[in-house]
Amino acid sequence: KKLKRSGRLVDMTHYLLQHPHQLVSLSYFSDRYQSAKSSISEDLTIVKDIFESQGFGSLLTIAGASGGVKYVPMVNDNEGQAFVNELCKKLEDEKRLLPGGYLYMMDILGSPRLMNEVGRLFAAVFSSQQIDAVMTVATKGIPLAYAIGTYLDVPVSIVRRDHRVTEGSMVSINYVSGSTKRIQTMSLARRSLEEGANVLIVDDFMKAGGTAKGMMDLLQEFHANVVGIGVLVEAEDAAAEKRLVDDYVSVTRLEEVNDKERLVKAVPGNVLEKLKEVKQ
Numbered sequence: 001k002k003l004k005r006s007g008r009l010v011d012m013t014h015y016l017l018q019h020p021h022q023l024v025s026l027s028y029f030s031d032r033y034q035s036a037k038s039s040i041s042e043d044l045t046i047v048k049d050i051f052e053s054q055g056f057g058s059l060l061t062i063a064g065a066s067g068g069v070k071y072v073p074m075v076n077d078n079e080g081q082a083f084v085n086e087l088c089k090k091l092e093d094e095k096r097l098l099p100g101g102y103l104y105m106m107d108i109l110g111s112p113r114l115m116n117e118v119g120r121l122f123a124a125v126f127s128s129q130q131i132d133a134v135m136t137v138a139t140k141g142i143p144l145a146y147a148i149g150t151y152l153d154v155p156v157s158i159v160r161r162d163h164r165v166t167e168g169s170m171v172s173i174n175y176v177s178g179s180t181k182r183i184q185t186m187s188l189a190r191r192s193l194e195e196g197a198n199v200l201i202v203d204d205f206m207k208a209g210g211t212a213k214g215m216m217d218l219l220q221e222f223h224a225n226v227v228g229i230g231v232l233v234e235a236e237d238a239a240a241e242k243r244l245v246d247d248y249v250s251v252t253r254l255e256e257v258n259d260k261e262r263l264v265k266a267v268p269g270n271v272l273e274k275l276k277e278v279k280q
């Protein structure tokens with residue numbers, strides 16, 4: 001049954017939301033709806049105006065024969081602020097306190113809704129960068145990496161801290177995880193990344209930054225480019241004079257973690273400033 005404009009707009013929006021960062025040609029839509037390209041262009045202008053005025057996405061129009069439109073997920077500033085505040089409140093629960101200034105995070109990392117929101121937020125912050133893959137280290141960074149990869153429509157590369165024959169030939173580096181001051185090894189299967197790939201490094205937690213630094217060193221071995229670093233929680237680590245990495249995006253920052261007084265203070269990280277920058 002041929003859809004009228006209102007029906008096309010609903011179906012088109014659903015299709016675009018399901019295919020973030022994918023170029024969809026005008027002819028795809030004109031075939032799908034049996035409508036003229038001029039009508040489809042008008043439809044897309046309506047969708048674009050609402051996406052952008054509501055702030056939850058932009059519709060890039062790529063001109064030319066192989067042109068079309070691409071839905072780029074964005075996050076409305078107020079929604080971003082509300083979400084970061086919700087996360088801070090969740091973190092400020094003294095029942096999360098673990099020895100060594102760590103927090104129990106698995107309820108947050110295990111929440112598909114929260115991971116989905118974080119994925120959208122990081123994808124919005126890095127939406128204008130050329131990214132070929134998201135990289136994280138097992139284990140707790142994995143849910144975050146998939147959420148971000150979904151919205152950027154890019155694959156995830158999982159770094160391990162052990163070595164398995166089931167991954168074939170691997171590249172390994174040694175690093176000091178600031179938290180443990182122990183020399184550790186991280187490895188990545190050679191098949192996992194193309195030479196020169198543009199990679200976004202993500203992790204759930206950054207303390208001294210040794211893990212993130214380790215992934216940067218690993219990417220050097222692949223002659224890959226680090227596009228950026230994103231973490232869900234950054235902890236103050238007095239031990240590290242200066243973080244081993246200095247340019248990263250954090251959703252939340254632990255201002256205080258006090259075992260004795262059973263106190264956790266979490267504040268927004270720099271993600272919202274970065275979100276505003278990307279919209280300028």
Ligand SMILES: O=P(O)(O)OC[C@H]1C[C@H](OP(=O)(O)OP(=O)(O)O)[C@H](O)[C@@H]1O
Nearest residue numbers: 138139140178179206207208209210211
């Ligand atoms: O900034 P750093 O001082 O290096 O610490 C951040 C590391 C430590 C912790 O991982 P673990 O809990 O050790 O390992 P897993 O993610 O497998 O639970 C966290 O997930 C980061 O990867």
